[in-house]
């Protein structure tokens with residue numbers, strides 16, 4: 001798809017956000033992604049961007065999908081994350097069988113949604129299953145509503161759980177507050193076996209560019225606002241941008257953002273995807289922290305729409321950082337196992 | 342050089358810790374954080390147990406440090422009712438000490454310090470809230486922003502402009518004690534903070550509010566100096582908040598690492614992270630205690646105090662971020678995520694990190710040797 005079309009997509013994301021997503025005092029984090037908003041996202045074709053055509057997807061190319069994720073993350077990282085769970089995670093594991101395709105179609109229209117058990121290097125899911133049912137305790141899952149659950153069972157199989165999903169909802173999770181977070185219990189729930197190790201594989205290896213796009217979006221959202229704020233906020237009768245350390249910090253961040261953006265736009269992005277993943281996670285956190293700092297007291301309040309980037313950037317690192325993905329990065333650079341001691 | 346606290350102070354530290362562990366229950370911590378509820382009963386309890394007494398500033402520092410390591414939000418909430426007391430202690434008349442400090446010292450009142458204005462907190466000398474003398478009163482008009490205890494305090498140490506001449510920027514400021522039950526006072530609670538959510542933060546407004554002349558602290562025109570002197574003291578206590586936040590996060594990260602077994606704890610990447618966190622905490626402690634030693638023996642070194650404050654804020658942020666990285670996704674609903682949210686304020690209030698750096702450099706350029 002041409003970059004012209006990508007630009008049109010970016011503009012349509014911005015227009016959608018301005019028109020449909022609440023901001024300020026009663027912003028999206030308060031209301032959450034409501035069924036109504038989910039439906040609107042579906043109607044506009046944002047939910048099924050990367051789903052296969054047979055599941056109602058638009059067959060969009062990677063470049064455009066990534067651009068949409070980035071653009072949503074710039075404004076509302078939670079929406080990007082929900083799109084990611086559906087397109088990049090559910091889309092990958094459910095498109096191989098008929099029932100799964102049906103579910104994806106409905107999810108793409110915003111009629112149903114999934115929770116996904118986030119793979120953790122440390123806390124194990126406890127589960128006990130018969131041939132058709134599963135009873136389990138999942139420490140942490142995230143997503144839309146709990147119509148369906150994607151999880152890994154104790155033996156490493158990825159399952160789609162279809163009923164009796166009980167979420168212990170976290171009231172105020174650290175990040176991505178507009179989606180649902182919680183521990184999940186299933187009790188004698190029906191499930192579908194989707195195969196071994198799929199979820200972990202996806203989180204570890206297959207979504208580097210999507211992660212980069214979301215982290216980059218967070219960094220851009222934070223720094224663009226900071227650029228604007230430091231032009232207009234006067235301290236000591238002087239715009240903040242005129243102070244050397246402020247200009248240096250903000251322009252350094254902006255420069256790093258441009259570099260990551262350039263690499264993500266380049267044809268060689270796949271080749272560099274491990275590096276991009278790690279660089280962008282770091283960049284998102286640094287940018288968001290800088291942004292809170294330069295907004296002073298105002299940046300500290302939810303209504304200003306700045307501190308959420310800091311929380312979301314930290315949560316991104318917690319979900320997608322860690323030792324295992326770093327080992328993959330070292331291996332990529334050294335060409336063999338490294339850094340394991 | 343003796344790097345040990347006295348036995349009395351060590352005993353006191355133990356007592357504070359035991360109190361915090363018992364009274365900062367999970368329920369209280371969650372309730373205050375999620376619902377942004379000020380824990381007044383806990384404030385009273387802290388007072389009754391003698392944990393915040395200005396008779397010995399080391400004890401105040403120890404209390405803040407220990408309580409913040411258990412929960413920063415509650416730790417700050419129960420030690421902040423006295424915010425600004427030093428201004429009256431150092432510069433107030435006997436009348437003001439008697440009328441206001443005695444109520445604070447007996448735990449009966451809450452106070453606050455109102456300096457920041459909507460147009461800017463860093464530029465203290467730019468304050469524009471006006472106080473005009475009229476018939477034995479000052480008539481105050483203006484507003485203050487992000488004021489802790491805004492909806493709780495019985496009175497505020499308030500920085501006002503008493504001279505209209507722009508040339509007199511620093512010298513045109515004075516400090517008044519403003520009763521919040523005065524006509525013309527109002528406060529709007531600001532909700533939705535990133536962290537320290539059990540503290541109350543407000544915008545406060547003065548509309549033709551009359552303050553008796555005897556509520557002027559010290560002399561007219563010396564307000565800027567009084568407030569700067571106060572910040573040179575209070576920053577030590579912010580540094581103590583930073584030590585507490587960082588230590589609390591470190592302890593939790595250490596527990597996590599140990600609980601994951603030897604294969605994990607023997608990884609060098611993990612060990613380096615722990616070492617870096619611990620080293621910064623130790624450096625913060627040493628710097629803070631040295632600055633406090635000078636301050637508490639009436640020989641403050643402002644650049645050193647600012648170094649401690651700035652470094653403590655940075656350390657709290659660094660350590661809480663690293664701790665959450667170690668926790669991974671399991672930290673999303675943990676104590677650590679709260680510590681992370683609570684840490685950032687330490688780089689913002691009572692002089693942002695940038696302002697501290699300016700103070701450090703400018704004092705050193707004038708010859709101060711921290």
Ligand SMILES: Cc1cc2nc3c(=O)[nH]c(=O)nc-3n(C[C@H](O)[C@H](O)[C@H](O)COP(=O)(O)OP(=O)(O)OC[C@H]3O[C@@H](n4cnc5c(N)ncnc54)[C@H](O)[C@@H]3O)c2cc1C
Pocket residue numbers: 233234235236240243245246293294295296297298300453454455456457458459460461462463464486487488489490534537542686689690691692693694695696
């Ligand atoms: C929860 C909370 C509680 C608070 N409680 C109180 C209280 O009880 N009483 C009170 O008076 N205030 C209080 N404050 C206000 C606090 O002290 C101010 O927010 C702080 O001083 C910064 O002021 P500002 O927010 O106006 O930021 P600004 O002054 O607008 O500064 C914005 C950014 O610019 C940077 N900057 C400013 N000047 C320079 C420079 N020359 N060079 C480089 N960078 C610069 C700052 O460091 C900051 O990062 C509170 C704030 C919060 C968030």
